[in-house]
Amino acid sequence: MQLSLDGAIMRPVLKKERRNWLLPEPLRAQPGLEAFSSVFRQILHGRGVTRQSQLDPWLQTDLERAPDPFLLKDMAVACELIADAVHRGERIAVYGDYDADGVTACVTLARGLRSVGADVITYIPNRFTEGYGLNAEALKELHARGARLVITCDCGTNSVDVARGRPAGMRLIVTDHHEVGEERPPVDALINPKQADCPYPFDGLAACGVAYKLLVALEQRAFPGRLDPAQSLDAVALGTVADVVPLHGENRAIVRAGLQRLNQAPGAGCAALLAVAGISGPVTAEHLAFQLGPRINAAGRMEDAMLALELLMSDNRESADPLAQRLQDQNAQRQQLTAEIVREAKLQVEELDNAAAVIVMGAASWPLGVLGLAASRLVEEFYRPTFVFNTDGDEWRGSARSIEGFHLVDCLHDCAPLLHRFGGHAMAAGLTVRSSRFAELKGCLEAYAAARLNGDAFSRPVRIEASAAFADLKPSLHHEIQMLSPFGVGNREPLLLSREAEIVRTETFGADRRHLRLHLRDRTASAEAIAFDKGAAAPHLPAGRRLDVVYALQCDRWDGLDRLRLHLRDLRPAAQPALVLAGV
Template identity: 45%
Template sequence: MERARRRWDLPELGSSAPSEPLLRRVLRSRGMSDRDFAARDDPVDHDPSLLTDMQLAVGLVAEAVAAGTQIAVYGDYDADGVTASAVLVRAFQAIGIEILAHIPNRESEGYGLNLQALEELAAQGAQLVITVDCGTTAVEVAAARPPGMRLIVTDHHLPHALADGSGFQLAPADALVNPQRPGDRYPFKGLAGVGVAYKLVQALEAARLMPPGTARQQLPLVALGTVADMMPLAGENRWLVREGLGTWAEAAPLGLLALARGAGIEGAPSSSDLGFSLGPRINAAGRMEDARLALECCLAASPPEAARAAAGLEALNRSRRRSLSEALELARPMVERLPDELAAIVIGDEGFPSGVVGLVAGRLAEEFQRPSFVYSRAGVEWRGSARGAPGLNVVEALASCSGTLSRYGGHRGAGGFSVRPDSVGQFEQAVVAAVGQQLGSREPCRVFHVDATAELAECNLKAADELAALGPFGNSNPSVLLCAMGCRVVATRPFGKAEDHLQMTLEDGSATVEAITFNRPQLRRHLPLGRRIDIVFELEVDRWRGRERARLLLRDLRPARP
């Protein structure tokens, strides 16, 4: 199988004339008017009571608080589940209540509710359990929960359809709060698990069960979990992330502040910092050992405690990078041996560490522009992760293979699954067929949607600040991509501890600028001094030791065209 070809989707020359301000050209390319730009920061904060069962959930919490009964939160081992768990623990601490917190271990428990963990929580006195980022599809576990245990499910994953297509299966909880559940009236369906947990805190605050400002104090955690879970940064999510970044200095937990310092982030992070620096460090705990360390980082009560937890996550993140690199070295040759006509990549190997199969699937999906399903051995079964492609509903694809799976779940664009030990071959055939049925004859192609062409003289600090105002950037609101033609290579030099990144100086006759690209050390040999290239890039603000400058982050390049 060959890597997907690349294509630049360039704006028409007339819509990108340098005589017009760069920001205006970008707005036009994105179909935005000046009024849209001016209204981009208007609050989008929907009433939490619109979520089905929210008032039931508030009533259950009120009863538990009044009776003094033990409450527990049951989370997930990824950044969304960890931050959502931290949101509820911190919110209850605001009213002097310490709740139990359980996050399942990836290796020994796997994703979602499990009965043994509920029994252990019951043994610790928990009479009300609130799930975050899980629970909607845990039909059997919820039904078999310990006698007398009340259960509130807060989640954002898609429910499973009944086999006969007549409806959906929902866990029999006392309250199930999920904007994705059928018939729910909440106007925004893209909330992360941490977003749903935040709406519960909002509802508890509105019911005067928590003091004013409790929900707002959780916004940095909400921003981190939302971006790390690759939720669409549109509508309410855009507002939540923007507010989370805006309140970072005053409200971010001590552990996140320590984690940011360790990652070299000065001041408030950007959405890119959340997605590519802090999110992976929080996720590293659940991927490599136990997500409990990530939760401890989010809940650290003192600077020394925060520093210890952040240092532990930093070490695990380095281990995660090594494991990912080794897994990709194993995976890429396997994919290259697959027939090119396959609609999806489906590979498994006992050598894949289970904690990085999702990352491997993501990298393969990007490089080959095909949905990727990657799995590894976990005891007697095979557990895996899936990453989709535009037009594919991953959960529907997995549902069509449910006879070969012991469990599955997720979103439209990503999911997790466990394959029965005697059904691996059947699963591979079935999921490729299911993907092909959804996508048809789609040609794999990596497309760079360029917002505007620009001269390097336009790529200054003022322009970088103006374009940053279109953020926060992420899923459904991609970073602004610009294109510059005929740039001459003036200088190149590697940087980084392993010298695996590249810095270069470019000029196009209008100005000379600095540019960088990451994890492409081999590129230098193809860029002799004086070579002319066309580039696609993001214009970013480089902050270092209190100084700011504009810098290009290269996304792609090609030989200059006449």
């Protein structure tokens, strides 16, 4: 309970996220795999790897070992339909989606089919005027433009009515990865590894991964030697990481191969995107997730995703560079709009009680294209499931983002009678509600969340995989950790814990001094640590203060030398007296 200055009881306001450090028990190396460092063995044992035979699957990321594409249900039928259309000279339309996965899937198929002489046109619906997925008017337009075969990317699995009502004589192939509804759409082929009767052994592919598998199948059966699926692996890796699918199994192989292509011979569009993003060193999955992916998504969020498609389809830098610059400008605008929404939303959050289990809010001025980004930012700051709406007109469209253990689609199914439509995944969803029912929906969401979440759920888990002294941090350890890369959803980057680190010096850096750098030492060695966007914390971190720090290990090469740095993820006051270097 809080008291105001006049003695009145104050309602506790919603606090920012708390973090719960999860330490493996015991936090020490175990026997086995003695060829590796003790720190890396801690990581392996925490992931259930105690023998070399269990580690081998992590190391085997060669796409040549990938499952047979014809294990995907309807793949053979799709190949026959496409080969027939190409041989007959019929026009083929590739119908994508406006996010990075849908765009890169569309690029992959269009580029591959054109390489074998197909007459291909592309189409991506506009987020603002058409919305997600297949729509009847678009199919009519494509039919009028001469398309007799349409191949979808990242949509169509649940477009039952649109598929049934498509123009007469139009053949339809759906390539997708979304959850399958109760009724199969009446299409000529449905390639989706999430179908219950699909024998493909990995159902975690992104839509661009499914498109890539279709090209592999076409090269094997219809166009041997005429089609190179690997040409689009840079785009496929980008779409896979940007769509936040699990980075294990075949996805790891796809992203590794794509990163190799991005580092050695990227396509003109990806090269131009790397240039405007200022990425000159080795390209990593983190670059795809936080720099390239957002720029591709900016087109669909701010204007029209066809701009991103045109960029990635470019054959030369002369045409690609100005398109990449336009995406760069749109991304900056997207960042500004997102920041404005978050700033306004936080004023509404201040009105919430600390016991609130969910954040539900909206405004008529909040742009549709960045609602999901704003929801993500609020989840990061307050760690509550968050629903953010544009409240203009009679139909209010919203985006939702969640926390660990709270499945959004299950929640929306519970509230379905109040919704006009909805869809999504466990952690991200979109929904539409009529304005007259918003108050009821808000109450339903709050009741559902309150019944399933308690105070413990609002602490963000920080999973620590190993403890290390600074003397353990060597380039060889970084190399060992990278054996498990690329990192992302389903394959988190290992976090290390070092205790009793003493601050030697605190600095800020960057054009506006927004980033933080700490020079640290423990009793074994010194280390440099950085934290982005945390410069404001510098006054609270004076020299001599002792900390326990959680971080990911980074290694940069500078003037021919390896330089290790700690990428800080969290820190706390040390519980024990400082330990300093001997002789200092």
